[in-house]
Amino acid sequence: MNDLYSRHRGVLPDWLALYYDEPLEITHGEGRHVWDSAGNKYLDFFGGILTTMTAHALPEVTKAVSEQAGRIIHSSTLYLNRPMVDMAERVAQLSGIPDARVFFTTSGTEANDTALLLATAYRRSNTVLAMRNSYHGRSFSTVGITGNRGWSPTSLSPLQTLYVHGGVRTRGPFAALDDEAFIDACVEDLKDILGHTRPPAALIAEPIQGVGGFTSPPDGLYAAFRDVLNAYGILWIADEVQTGWGRTGEHFWGWQAHAQSGPPDIVTFAKGIGNGMSIGGVIARADIMNCLDANSISTFGGTQITMAAGLANLTYLVEHDLQGNARRVGGLLIERLRSVAAQLPGVREVRGRGLMIGIELVRPGTDEADPQAAAAVLEAAREGGLLIGKGGGHSTSALRIAPPLSLTVAEAEEGAAILERALRSTY
Ligand code: PMP
DSSP states (O other), X not given: OOHXXXXXXXXXXXXXXXXXXXXXXXXXXXXXXXXXXXXXXXXESSHHHHTOXXXXXXXXXXXXXXXXXXXXXXXXXXXXXXXXXXXXHHHHHHHOOTTEEEEEESSHHHHHHHHHHXXXXXXXXXXXXXXXTOOOOSSHHXXXXXXXXXXXXXXXOSSEEEEESXXXXXXXXXXXXXXXXXXXXXXXXXXXXXXXSSOOSEEEEOSSBTTTTXXXXXXXXXXXXXXXXXXXXXXXXXXXXXXXXXXXXXXXXXXXXGGXXXXXXXXXXXXXXXXXXXXXEEEEEHHHHTTOOOSOSOSSTTOHHHHHHHHHHHHHHHHTXXXXXXXXXXXXXXXXXXXXXXXOTTEEEEEEETTEEEEEEBOTTSOOBOHXXXXXXXXXXXXXXXXXXXXOSSSOOEEEEOOOTTOOHHHHHHHXXXXXXXXXXXX
16 A cells, blocks of 8 residues: 555545555646656546546646636625626526526535525425436435435435436336337336325436446437426426536537427536536526525635636637537547447447447346446556546446547547457456
8 A cells, every 4th residue: 555545544534435456646637648646647538527627737727727816716705706707607608598597616516405405495395306326416415316326325315305217228127128118118107206296396317327327318308307397397407517518529518418398497517617626506597596595505616716717618618619529539439439349248338428438348248237347447447548437327337438528539549449458358
């Protein structure tokens, strides 16, 4: 155990999990690459969704942050804050929600917590619909709506949550259905739930489940749900913490794959939009946002420094059409990985959109999830100089690929070659 790791173990919670048998200390980054404390260089195929949406050490963001740090970082709750207003206007305009209001937080968990506060207050109900296999955070309220119970440190919740089918159909009774039959079955499930409960406040869902393994429901699922929800006045909260800002290539927001239903009532976002600075937030229709009697919710959301980073990052990603880049480079990467998968019996499926790609691993010749193989591929990829993620439903058997959105074709090729070697050495 290296010295930093033993100090980490000595003072931080036991449940603060780390990747790799020998955990990495990342010391610096540039573009799509990072370096560890031993001087090893890695292509980063996971940091794009965690923190660094655009590129590591993007000069535009670094400059905006250091200039703002040299000027002022102060309260957003008591005084006017120009960068926060500028950022809110950009986000509202990009959201597609008419008369949108934006509230900034410091994390996705806090954003979802605020969305639940709004929805339950607006509807005077603490019953919430959430998707099986979902992940929305680990605070007291978001644990309750996280369908993937393996991620829940407690079974207690301030909410009554009802879990709906639809987020994933890799296995189980729905696996054999085509898209249309799957949507019909999920809608029937939703109607069945609603027939036996007092009307819930909202349905919260990730357009593509992130921690759940980058599973994509068929286009139109949430539009079909929406018709049912509207009949009861139930709100739709789209958790875009992983799917927003062009990552899926085809759309700026993940919910747009279900656009027949119009924009959601509430959208939450976080992670990479600050390119490493902690920004989360909620976008909601004005009548919903303004239904609370609150002075604010917490001190730090929307500080000048995080907003300066967010504005610089957002400007860069829109001006450089990184959504288009995600579509083009992600499309090539998915194709390349599918051709590798076709030769390997342990790879059941390569799925996803844009630069959000999941690879489902099974024990060869069976349909059984293979979390050991996923862990082995993660280690082998690291040995080869590539960082990837893992995730999945009740077993962590999917690899997750989410590079910064500025990934080049050459880097996609290089990463795919390393991953191919890691897969072949495992199977
Ligand atoms: N929602 C989704 C879809 C997420 O993937 C995550 C984080 N994995 C969260 C919410 C929570 O965000 P944070 O970790 O910033 O609190």
